[in-house]
Amino acid sequence: MEKNIQEKIIRLIKESLKGFENISFEEPQLDSPQDPKFGDFSSNIAMRLSKQLKKSPRDIAIKLIDNILSEMAKSDLKDYIKEIKVEGAGFINFYLSEKYLYEALKDILTREKEALRENLGKGKRVLIEFVSANPTGALSVAHARQAAVGDALASILEFLGFKVSKEYYLNDEGNQINILGKSTELRMKELAGEKIEFPENYYQGDYIYGIAKLAKEKGIKTDDLGYFAADYILAIIKQELDDFGVKFDCWYSQKELGKSGKIEKAFAYLKEKGFLYESDGALWFKSTDFLDDKDRVVIKSDGSQTYLAPDIAYHDDKYKRGFEWLINIWGPDHHGYINRLKSSVAAFGRDPNSLSILIVQLATIFRDGKPVQMSTRRGEYITLREVLDEVGRDASRFFFMARRTSSHLDFDLDIAKAQTAQNPVYYVQYAHARIHSILRNSVIKLDKNTDLSLLKEKEELALIKELLQFSYILNICLVTQDPYMLTVYLQELSETFHKFYDACRVLTDDEALTKARLALIEGVRIVIAAGFDLLGVSKPEKM
Numbered sequence: 001m002e003k004n005i006q007e008k009i010i011r012l013i014k015e016s017l018k019g020f021e022n023i024s025f026e027e028p029q030l031d032s033p034q035d036p037k038f039g040d041f042s043s044n045i046a047m048r049l050s051k052q053l054k055k056s057p058r059d060i061a062i063k064l065i066d067n068i069l070s071e072m073a074k075s076d077l078k079d080y081i082k083e084i085k086v087e088g089a090g091f092i093n094f095y096l097s098e099k100y101l102y103e104a105l106k107d108i109l110t111r112e113k114e115a116l117r118e119n120l121g122k123g124k125r126v127l128i129e130f131v132s133a134n135p136t137g138a139l140s141v142a143h144a145r146q147a148a149v150g151d152a153l154a155s156i157l158e159f160l161g162f163k164v165s166k167e168y169y170l171n172d173e174g175n176q177i178n179i180l181g182k183s184t185e186l187r188m189k190e191l192a193g194e195k196i197e198f199p200e201n202y203y204q205g206d207y208i209y210g211i212a213k214l215a216k217e218k219g220i221k222t223d224d225l226g227y228f229a230a231d232y233i234l235a236i237i238k239q240e241l242d243d244f245g246v247k248f249d250c251w252y253s254q255k256e257l258g259k260s261g262k263i264e265k266a267f268a269y270l271k272e273k274g275f276l277y278e279s280d281g282a283l284w285f286k287s288t289d290f291l292d293d294k295d296r297v298v299i300k301s302d303g304s305q306t307y308l309a310p311d312i313a314y315h316d317d318k319y320k321r322g323f324e325w326l327i328n329i330w331g332p333d334h335h336g337y338i339n340r341l342k343s344s345v346a347a348f349g350r351d352p353n354s355l356s357i358l359i360v361q362l363a364t365i366f367r368d369g370k371p372v373q374m375s376t377r378r379g380e381y382i383t384l385r386e387v388l389d390e391v392g393r394d395a396s397r398f399f400f401m402a403r404r405t406s407s408h409l410d411f412d413l414d415i416a417k418a419q420t421a422q423n424p425v426y427y428v429q430y431a432h433a434r435i436h437s438i439l440r441n442s443v444i445k446l447d448k449n450t451d452l453s454l455l456k457e458k459e460e461l462a463l464i465k466e467l468l469q470f471s472y473i474l475n476i477c478l479v480t481q482d483p484y485m486l487t488v489y490l491q492e493l494s495e496t497f498h499k500f501y502d503a504c505r506v507l508t509d510d511e512a513l514t515k516a517r518l519a520l521i522e523g524v525r526i527v528i529a530a531g532f533d534l535l536g537v538s539k540p541e542k543m
Contacts, residue, residue: 057090181226
């Protein structure tokens, strides 16, 4: 039996469309109706074909159902779909059989996580680069959101059969490191009693004083202050990420990239292909030959490199290391940088679509109902460390993924700390802990081989159907490259579980029914636990 029955139904519809002559159509789609009386899945394909065929959607749907039933008779779907109806203006609605639900639940109980896994990646090598914050200050909530999204997305892709590596690109040289060193130097002078003028564009956070004191104690030379300060901050960043549950497979140094000669080799290739030219004393990349709206400078007239220069070589090196799909997770201030980087990928003869660049919008932190004002340069902003200390890892990670990455996020610290149903992570964890409590305290012990056909109540069947959405939801996360839908799904699953729990006693006087319901809630526990593992959230057994 196929895990993702939606995909099988879609293929069935496509086969059935062969009975119509001279039509062109988009990929059939299935939706899950809000009202269960309209079936488990619904397709609007008849409406989408109405204009082409010059017939009413309802007439098309009736003919299409005949084709579907004919095709279905040749497959195992005949046992798993009990009814297909034309309803409304021409919707084709599919109703799953109880046989399918029981077999699918039994599969989850027997194989647990493996029953939820689909090998969609087939070992394809993926490199996800995320966070990559300059080592000039503590990680902000913007970086924290990128970290949560990148780490969860990597876990989801790994679960789906991709071979994933996580990388942090360390911008450990250049102007920002020089400014960090000069900021430290001025604070050292200030600590020594000198009166100084501190430039507006220098790093002004209080943390610079701490670095300055340490540098003075260790006798760090002026020329080395930038690298000393960066190494000090990087150690803090690594600890914060570790506490956040984010671990990288590789920390890739821009400084080491510059020493390796890879930038020069990349430029030599581009020059040979005619994609570099000189103008006004600068070296330009002909990105307009590809996807960009204007050519870009890679070497300035003073001989210094732009940000694009090492990035071109860095991404060329990613492919040379054997990665087939690159995913970069960036903040919104990098949106204009996308096409020039994709152009560089194309210039090396590679498919620019093999580079996915995800823009994660900013987060606003609320406390006491009011937004917390932030100023990054002055060091006046809410850091990842502060959020971790205030609400903990679980709530932090879940909340940072609780909206689409393309949407601005309002993070309410008070809600994240609340032990109520208003707090989504608490709500889902409570469902998980409640199931553990029931299983732990039941005199009748869990039997995964019990008779599941005793589950007849609408709340029981609705809960099984919700469980079976897990694989489909992960497919959505893959297509959108966003773990957001998994957080929504876990909340909906928990809500469906709580409705079941309120309507149906789990521990009854009927031993067979009790065993069936214990098996059902064990299925819920397995799926919630799998979802939490992918999101990097803990699975409490008691609350």
